[in-house]
Amino acid sequence: MEKNLFKSHNANLINYTFQIALATYATLLILEEIWKGFVSTYINLNLALLLITILGILSIFSEQNKTKKIPSRLDYLIISILTILGFMVTKSKTASLDFSLEVSLFSSILIAILCLIILENNEKQN
């Protein structure tokens, strides 16, 4: 039997907060990776990670929204953007390596495949 500490609107709020915090953290992490010191000069990212971990744990014990959406064009657009972004970040971080292009291509293909698998699973559940 599923036991949830948070239900209904409270669960919805915790899940929402976790998603926003995670997205913000990912954005800050990418900014820090591209321009070192952009974030860490002002904010301790380790403390932010601690906060996200706590929110993540609370989110696990919260009731999940069962309604699933049919994938739209927007989903595919987001996947494309994430793939390109992944390529750019990997390329910039591995610029000094001989196989930089191959590594970047491989990682961006991996991002695209993972996103499509998640999207496909959602479709099947519907």
Place this chain on the structure above:
Amino acid sequence: MIKEEIKNFEKYIEEPKHIKILKIATTAIALTLIIFLTYNNLLASKEIIYVYDIGDSNDYLSPSDRISKKTTEENTTYINLTGHLVYFWTNIPRGTKTIEVEISFKDNFPAKSTFNIGARNNQTWSYQYNQIYEAKEKSMNEKKWLTRSTKFEKNEDSLYLEDRKLSLFLNAEHLREDLIETNSKEIPIDYIKITAHKSGLIERIKNKESFIEALKGVLS
């Protein structure tokens, strides 16, 4: 009757006001954070100060064989320079134009000796250095704590950063190994204060830099 029940159910499942407000607040906090970082990194001109309490940790200065262990004297904990050319690393924020180095040290210099601070300006361990103190024949400051500072221009002095960090050296020439007569006169160091003057996009554009140049400047 059914319509009324549907209305009641809709009211029940509708998100309460306080949940809506909290969701908006969460989004606002995230947005504020990103705006804060963008403003501070790109737009604002400011001074960022790092104070390194040298007496607090043995990790700030290197190599370890050119410094002493911590010593406490009259509420001041310090470390002595026991050899010449002692190195020190400091963070330099993006967009920094000028770096001011302030150092607190005790005057234990032999007559006519000098104290220099250098900042790395090349990948090959080359340094641009400035003299911050010169001991006279009869010093009035002997055994007194002194504070001196010097400035480096990031672009004009072509300072070289490694992972956003700048290497500095402290050079008390009289501590060279071969100068037996003077190399026992160790120099106590209390703290090093680094003030980075960061010039933002607005100030750079006001100073007639083109937008692209200004953007490159704040991100460099």
